[in-house]
Amino acid sequence: MTTKPTYKELEKRIKELEKKTVEHKQLEEMLQESKEKWRSLAETAPCVILTVQRDGTIQFLNRPVGNYMPEDTIGTKVWDYVPPNHHSVMRKAIEHVFKTGLPTGYKILGAGLEGPASTWYMTQLGPILKDGKVTAVTMVSVDITEIKKVHEELRESEAQKEAILDASVDRIRLSDTDMKIIWANQTHQRELNMDPEELIGQQCYTVFVKRDTPCSECPSIKAIKSGQIEHSVLTRPSLKNKEKTTYLNSYAVPLKNESGYIESLIQITRNITEQVQAEKELEKSEEKYRTLFEDSRDAVYITTREGKVIGTNQSFLDLFCITKDELPDLNVQQLYVHPVDRSRFQKQIEKNGSVKDFEVKLKKKDGTAMDCLLTSTVWQDSDGSILGYHGIIRDITERKKTERALREREKELKIQATNLKEMVTALRVLLKQRDEDKTELEEKLLSNVKELVVPFLAKVKKTPLDYKQFAYIDILESNLNDITSPFLHNLSTKYINLTPKEIRVAYLIKEGKTTKEIGEMMAVSPRTIETHRKNIRRKLGIEKKKGNLRSRLLTFQ
Numbered sequence: 001m002t003t004k005p006t007y008k009e010l011e012k013r014i015k016e017l018e019k020k021t022v023e024h025k026q027l028e029e030m031l032q033e034s035k036e037k038w039r040s041l042a043e044t045a046p047c048v049i050l051t052v053q054r055d056g057t058i059q060f061l062n063r064p065v066g067n068y069m070p071e072d073t074i075g076t077k078v079w080d081y082v083p084p085n086h087h088s089v090m091r092k093a094i095e096h097v098f099k100t101g102l103p104t105g106y107k108i109l110g111a112g113l114e115g116p117a118s119t120w121y122m123t124q125l126g127p128i129l130k131d132g133k134v135t136a137v138t139m140v141s142v143d144i145t146e147i148k149k150v151h152e153e154l155r156e157s158e159a160q161k162e163a164i165l166d167a168s169v170d171r172i173r174l175s176d177t178d179m180k181i182i183w184a185n186q187t188h189q190r191e192l193n194m195d196p197e198e199l200i201g202q203q204c205y206t207v208f209v210k211r212d213t214p215c216s217e218c219p220s221i222k223a224i225k226s227g228q229i230e231h232s233v234l235t236r237p238s239l240k241n242k243e244k245t246t247y248l249n250s251y252a253v254p255l256k257n258e259s260g261y262i263e264s265l266i267q268i269t270r271n272i273t274e275q276v277q278a279e280k281e282l283e284k285s286e287e288k289y290r291t292l293f294e295d296s297r298d299a300v301y302i303t304t305r306e307g308k309v310i311g312t313n314q315s316f317l318d319l320f321c322i323t324k325d326e327l328p329d330l331n332v333q334q335l336y337v338h339p340v341d342r343s344r345f346q347k348q349i350e351k352n353g354s355v356k357d358f359e360v361k362l363k364k365k366d367g368t369a370m371d372c373l374l375t376s377t378v379w380q381d382s383d384g385s386i387l388g389y390h391g392i393i394r395d396i397t398e399r400k401k402t403e404r405a406l407r408e409r410e411k412e413l414k415i416q417a418t419n420l421k422e423m424v425t426a427l428r429v430l431l432k433q434r435d436e437d438k439t440e441l442e443e444k445l446l447s448n449v450k451e452l453v454v455p456f457l458a459k460v461k462k463t464p465l466d467y468k469q470f471a472y473i474d475i476l477e478s479n480l481n482d483i484t485s486p487f488l489h490n491l492s493t494k495y496i497n498l499t500p501k502e503i504r505v506a507y508l509i510k511e512g513k514t515t516k517e518i519g520e521m522m523a524v525s526p527r528t529i530e531t532h533r534k535n536i537r538r539k540l541g542i543e544k545k546k547g548n549l550r551s552r553l554l555t556f557q
Helices: 007-044 084-100 145-167 187-192 204-209 219-226 273-295 314-320 324-329 340-352 397-462 467-484 486-494 500-510 515-522 526-540 549-554
Strands: 048-052 058-061 104-112 115-130 133-143 171-176 181-184 230-237 245-256 262-271 299-304 309-312 354-363 369-380 386-395
Touching: 084 104, 084 115, 084 133, 115 145, 171 187, 219 230, 219 245, 219 262, 245 273, 299 314, 309 324, 314 386, 340 354, 340 369, 369 397, 397 467, 467 515, 500 515, 500 526, 500 549, 515 526, 526 549
Parallel strands: none
Antiparallel strands: 048 058, 048 133, 104 115, 115 133, 171 181, 171 262, 230 245, 245 262, 299 309, 299 386, 354 369, 369 386
16 A cells, blocks of 8 residues: 655655746747857858658758758659769768768759759768667758869869979979979970889989989089078980080079968079070181181171171281271271262162172272272061161172273284284185196196107107117106106095005006016016005005905096
8 A cells, every 4th residue: 555645755856846837938938049059050051951751851940952952852862862973972961971970071063043953062971860870961051163163173273283384395494492302394204214213202403413412513512601682504315325525504593481481492404505506606607607708818897787897807907908996997888989889889789689799989098089899688687677888898899990901802803803814815816826827837737748748659650660769758758747647546545555666667557557568567577566555555545445446546547
């Protein structure tokens, strides 16, 4: 049987209940106040705050998201407001909080003013606990669209800058004050076959020139000391050929912090070996052409369009009998005998770009006139405008004198040639007359022999004669025939190497006489006549040829 409480006990219980009621009411008020504060804080917060269940159902949303009002989202799934490719990210994050009770976060694309997938959010997730168990998840999302754009632009800008640096012909590095490389561009790979990533952390003088200490002329050391941009041209043996030297044009740019202390340096190095070699070759070439310029026997000059002398060689000074000290006050217009020739020269050279062997009269300092040839070219600026002229002057005064003397001599020779021609003509007339007289004389002689001698010889031959007398008469008649015969004339003319006896034998052979008959007529042996016959054949060029000697001799009739 239960004992009934006493009045005091009831009174005590009532007071305890009243106290608990008051405390409960205070707690409710405090809780309500806390809820109001939390709601006010949540609704005024710049970020998006949600509470979701394990299956993604939205329980609370503090503010509109894009075109979605809070009351429209309650009860819907949180991943309905993000692109499908982000669903798994959200599911895994919510599940992670429920399983571990630990916060997590992610970045995804979600709903915004410009559409369902127009805003980037950075979201932090935390657990809502009840009796030590996770009952829901709080999601706090911050709009990072602008930040992300800035970051992307910054990354793009950095990528562009890095691309520019990598494309540079210069080897560019960022190093600390201990010369340790922090960053290097791709030019190191192209020129030295060194991976920029492998250079990081290494000291430049160790990796590039195999030294234990910085180079004596290192611009980076100078820049650390001066705080200014420093420059040096460094030399080292070529990597490809140790006998050759590599020239490096190096700059160091110090980078200072807000306090003014140097934190790092930009090192810029360019291989200028080819440039240095080209400059040396240019110096040699300039020296060679300077020597040619100075040693030329022709007068070499450079002048402005207005006639001011810019440069000359010694031959120019010698030609015009002037000194170097007189050049500043000299205008080439003063050197022309006829000033109009200067205008004529300028017009022609500026039209054609050059002149060759332009003939003109110039004068020395004392006024002595000279015949000269100008060969010149226009001197132009980079934009094509004409600055002046340069070329050579050749003195042809002596040559012109020689030419004039030759022309005078030529005239004299022409007169002499005319006179000689007239004399030749007169001689031809005389020779013609001589030939005619000779022919007339021969005809008279032949006529006289035939009329005054031959008839008497014929009468003598009819008289009684002994053998010798008859032979002498026959020889006499034969000799007269020889004198008047064109055969002997033709034979002796064509073959002048025949002896008189050979000519006589040839004549008798032509007349049909035998060797024996010829021997008797010439009072020599037949053997001697045979020798004469062989000599005649040899001299006529028919010694080894078949054919009758008499037939050959008949061709000379």
